[in-house]
Amino acid sequence: xxxYVYNIQDTPQxxxxxxxxxxxxxxxxxxxxxxxDFEIEQGKGEMFxxxxxxxxxxxxxxxxxxx
Amino acid sequence: MIISPSVISPYKIPTxxxxxxxxxxxxxxLKFDGVNDYVSIxxxxxxxxxxxxxxxxxxxPSDNPIIGDIGAGGWITxxxxxxxxxxxxxxxxxVTLNPIAGIKTNEWNHFFITxxxxxxxxxxxxxDTPKTGTINGTFTFTALGARDGVAGLTNIIQDEFxxxxxxxxxxxxxxxxxxxxxxxxxxxxxANLVAxxxxxxxxxxxxAIDEQGTYNGALNNFNTATCWVAH
Numbered sequence: 001x002x003x004y005v006y007n008i009q010d011t012p013q014x015x016x017x018x019x020x021x022x023x024x025x026x027x028x029x030x031x032x033x034x035x036x037d038f039e040i041e042q043g044k045g046e047m048f049x050x051x052x053x054x055x056x057x058x059x060x061x062x063x064x065x066x067x
Numbered sequence: 068m069i070i071s072p073s074v075i076s077p078y079k080i081p082t083x084x085x086x087x088x089x090x091x092x093x094x095x096x097l098k099f100d101g102v103n104d105y106v107s108i109x110x111x112x113x114x115x116x117x118x119x120x121x122x123x124x125x126x127x128p129s130d131n132p133i134i135g136d137i138g139a140g141g142w143i144t145x146x147x148x149x150x151x152x153x154x155x156x157x158x159x160x161x162v163t164l165n166p167i168a169g170i171k172t173n174e175w176n177h178f179f180i181t182x183x184x185x186x187x188x189x190x191x192x193x194x195d196t197p198k199t200g201t202i203n204g205t206f207t208f209t210a211l212g213a214r215d216g217v218a219g220l221t222n223i224i225q226d227e228f229x230x231x232x233x234x235x236x237x238x239x240x241x242x243x244x245x246x247x248x249x250x251x252x253x254x255x256x257x258a259n260l261v262a263x264x265x266x267x268x269x270x271x272x273x274x275a276i277d278e279q280g281t282y283n284g285a286l287n288n289f290n291t292a293t294c295w296v297a298h
Contacts, residue, residue: 002102017103019287033103035288050102057102 002053004031005045012038024062093298094267101222105213106284114205118181118235120243122226131221135214140207142214147172158204169195177244183234191240226266226298233259268295
């Protein structure tokens with residue numbers, strides 16, 4: 001499972017995602033990536049399957065165009 | 068005093084065939100998740116002739132970084148869906164080689180990329196028809212499976228990743244491919260073999276071992292319980 005939290009202090013323990021996890025959104029705000037088998041408390045972030053998280057990233061992340 | 072072998076070494080002694088080395092087998096491979104996984108390595112600068120040999124299995128129709136720099140030193144990506152390799156460094160910007168024959172989706176591919184005199188690059192995939200182009204400039208690499216920034220991460224499985232600081236031949240490419248059966252990189256110009264990650268880690272390993280001893284890679288963001296898979 002992959003997702004994000006709004007506040008870094010809400011990061012679950014045993015988060016696999018330890019490097020480069022600042023995610024800048026289209027509106028310029030920053031959230032923090034998380035990865036692992038855990039639930040995020042409502043209002044503190046959101047979790048997805050990998051496929052859905054990649055969709056979420058493509059729709060919400062500020063793009064660094066690689067084409 | 069006689070010391071029994073079990074006292075000398077706790078490790079299993081390889082079984083050699085008569086007069087030869089242990090037959091090649093792929094062993095394990097490293098699976099990147101396409102979200103945040105990458106392997107950071109000590110900096111490798113390729114400013115002249117070089118060769119890269121790698122086995123890879125892609126799972127998405129995107130430009131998957133083979134190797135790159137988390138900074139801006141350069142990168143190489145491949146994309147099966149449009150049969151292309153792309154090269155980037157500060158001198159050339161981005162150069163695309165396509166169409167390149169032989170890349171398969173969801174199957175293992177052998178990538179052979181070599182640069183020789185006059186910056187002529189030859190790419191051979193799975194022993195298929197060579198594709199050539201001129202690629203100038205210096206590549207500075209600090210990561211496997213990543214390119215500049217963390218937004219460009221790879222969604223592939225990598226295995227038997229080797230880098231030489233010399234040009235190799237199309238015959239070497241065919242022999243490394245070996246009809247899909249592979250071969251040890253150490254059998255080709257071993258004095259010029261800079262790094263060789265066999266990717267034979269097992270669960271909970273967080274290091275991609277460089278068999279040459281200099282460029283061990285650190286796994287970043289991997290789930291080490293599941294990232295080492297059989298090839």
